[in-house]
Amino acid sequence: MxxxxxxxxxxxxxxxxxxxxxxxxxxxxxxxxxxxxxxxDLDRCALLDEGRxxxxxxxxxxxxxxxxxxxxxxxxxxxxxxxxxxxIVVTEDSVRQCVADARKALGDKDxxxxxxxxxxxxxxxxxxxxxxxxxxxxxxxxxxxxxLLVAGISILLLAAVVFRFLGxxxxxxxxxxxxxxxxxxxxxxxxxxxxGNHGYLAAGLAEEILxxxxxxxxxxxxxxxxxxxVEGDSxxxxxxxxxxxxxxxxxxxxDGDRLRVSVQLVDTANSFHRWSRTYDVEYRNxxxxxxxxxxxxxxxxxxxxxxxxxxxxxxxxxxxxxxQARFFYSRRGPDDVELAExxxxxxxxxxPAYAEAWAxxxxxxxLRLHGKNPxxxxxxxxxxxxxxxxxxxxxxxxxxxxxxIQMRAASYFRFNGERDRxxxxxEIARTLDPDNWLVLSADAARxxxxxxxxxxxxxxxxxxxxxxxxxxxxxxxxxYYFYAGxxxxxxxxxxxxxxxxxxxxxxxxxxQVSIAKALILLERFEEALGVVQSLPAGWxxxxxxxxxxxxxxxxxxxxxxxxxxxxxxxxxxLLAVAEVHAYRGESAQALTWLxxxxxxxxxxxxxxxxxxxxxxxxxxxxxxxQWREAAATRMADCVY
Numbered sequence: 001m002x003x004x005x006x007x008x009x010x011x012x013x014x015x016x017x018x019x020x021x022x023x024x025x026x027x028x029x030x031x032x033x034x035x036x037x038x039x040x041d042l043d044r045c046a047l048l049d050e051g052r053x054x055x056x057x058x059x060x061x062x063x064x065x066x067x068x069x070x071x072x073x074x075x076x077x078x079x080x081x082x083x084x085x086x087x088i089v090v091t092e093d094s095v096r097q098c099v100a101d102a103r104k105a106l107g108d109k110d111x112x113x114x115x116x117x118x119x120x121x122x123x124x125x126x127x128x129x130x131x132x133x134x135x136x137x138x139x140x141x142x143x144x145x146x147x148l149l150v151a152g153i154s155i156l157l158l159a160a161v162v163f164r165f166l167g168x169x170x171x172x173x174x175x176x177x178x179x180x181x182x183x184x185x186x187x188x189x190x191x192x193x194x195x196g197n198h199g200y201l202a203a204g205l206a207e208e209i210l211x212x213x214x215x216x217x218x219x220x221x222x223x224x225x226x227x228x229x230v231e232g233d234s235x236x237x238x239x240x241x242x243x244x245x246x247x248x249x250x251x252x253x254x255d256g257d258r259l260r261v262s263v264q265l266v267d268t269a270n271s272f273h274r275w276s277r278t279y280d281v282e283y284r285n286x287x288x289x290x291x292x293x294x295x296x297x298x299x300x301x302x303x304x305x306x307x308x309x310x311x312x313x314x315x316x317x318x319x320x321x322x323x324q325a326r327f328f329y330s331r332r333g334p335d336d337v338e339l340a341e342x343x344x345x346x347x348x349x350x351x352p353a354y355a356e357a358w359a360x361x362x363x364x365x366x367l368r369l370h371g372k373n374p375x376x377x378x379x380x381x382x383x384x385x386x387x388x389x390x391x392x393x394x395x396x397x398x399x400x401x402x403x404x405i406q407m408r409a410a411s412y413f414r415f416n417g418e419r420d421r422x423x424x425x426x427e428i429a430r431t432l433d434p435d436n437w438l439v440l441s442a443d444a445a446r447x448x449x450x451x452x453x454x455x456x457x458x459x460x461x462x463x464x465x466x467x468x469x470x471x472x473x474x475x476x477x478x479x480y481y482f483y484a485g486x487x488x489x490x491x492x493x494x495x496x497x498x499x500x501x502x503x504x505x506x507x508x509x510x511x512q513v514s515i516a517k518a519l520i521l522l523e524r525f526e527e528a529l530g531v532v533q534s535l536p537a538g539w540x541x542x543x544x545x546x547x548x549x550x551x552x553x554x555x556x557x558x559x560x561x562x563x564x565x566x567x568x569x570x571x572x573x574l575l576a577v578a579e580v581h582a583y584r585g586e587s588a589q590a591l592t593w594l595x596x597x598x599x600x601x602x603x604x605x606x607x608x609x610x611x612x613x614x615x616x617x618x619x620x621x622x623x624x625x626q627w628r629e630a631a632a633t634r635m636a637d638c639v640y
Contacts, residue, residue, distance in 0.1 A: 239268025355399025
């Protein structure tokens, strides 16, 4: 068990039976610790804010003291339990409550001082003067978390944290940590084939190498979504953008049955080639080539690959069909999903035990059942559900050690009402690969359901760190900032997504609505008006009803609200009307519309209970507390 105790004269911990133990450090007069404008008075076991005592429960003081003494070090809940409670049997909820109380006392609303490190514990991340005598004035009059002092610039997009881009319009300070020496991004390989139609093979080979490297627990590998999105930049620019010390780039040239693969491992700091090689082989040896490349790269970076297996086929023909299927599924052009399904089935014709191809079929069935344009015909939906079930069962039979397959199974059981089985597969996936983006997304959603939005933010920030150019994750992170009441950070995420993918974001109504909401909640009404006026009719009425009310344009606000109320009574429209009434302080009217909405609060379909529960427009009215509790009850039924 790791304990780090800087020198203290006296620190009292309460032990079973009322006994106390004092840890003495003879020869020193230091009886207090300064933290910005606060002082921990060790003799009185009190927290002082410029001389004024802030009431703290004894256990909260001890937890805060322990974290301060271990500043800069991640402390687990188990260590806090052992240090503060000793032999008294309590749960980790006691730790969480004390941490929450300490954050409140320090005004740490954004968790920048006491940070949650997902699945590891807590990190006290603010300067502390351990040598300050009691009653001395702190050097700083405000918190300056040490991670801000690292200061740098990186990029964001849609869902997790250490990366934040500081552009001309950015408000929030950003972080760009020095890249770890054992960090690497595998770029999409170039297709130099004479006919130029082997892009799927170039991308697939790079992705397979990436997955092999990701097996190493000591190697930080940027996810495919981000590493494949930075084509055309210099190595130095890619290193800064993805915050990695190394880049693996390459090319393939296929001519009949012959394959040439050229690869280079490059240091992003100086563009030095740490290793390069060209393989001239028959296509049937492609599996051996990708394995060797991953092993050599791992050796160059002084790490070892784990024992986890990808579950890949040993047949190069099956692999080629699989790579084409994955290429079409990711591209999502006209007829691409159908082409992807054809190639997954052809891969299985060659190798019926190809677990990842079965998982691909399950993903396609899930997309058709629950995607943006779900199948409506009941008979066809029943067929798709059966297809998904069979594909999941086969994938689990042949690839139970793959986190992606466990998450596909969780998705199937979740949508089919088998809650316990869904949770079981998520737990297995978490054990196999805790950094898998699907696992992290499930963990974040679980925190939301348990009403811990700040911890959900912490997890999503971790996901974005591993995949900084993933638009889905970035949007999720923005939404979670909304849920946590951190509107500027949500807006920063949305604006960065807009900068990265202007054509997608500017044409995405949901994202423009989110930007408008953030501006309204930040009371930047003129900016919000400019965004709202470009929205489609229904959303425009919603936004104008909010903005005009805030600006005091009562007649325009009434007209917009009337337009909104005249829309069909669909769940989203009901919530929108209720939010406008709540924002205007009209409690009775808000409750009337919310009662109409209540039957439509569903985990899948209707309005998500999470969106209703965390609505900051509804939260303006205290007498809506009972209704929000009802939404929380519905929220508990959602499985992630």
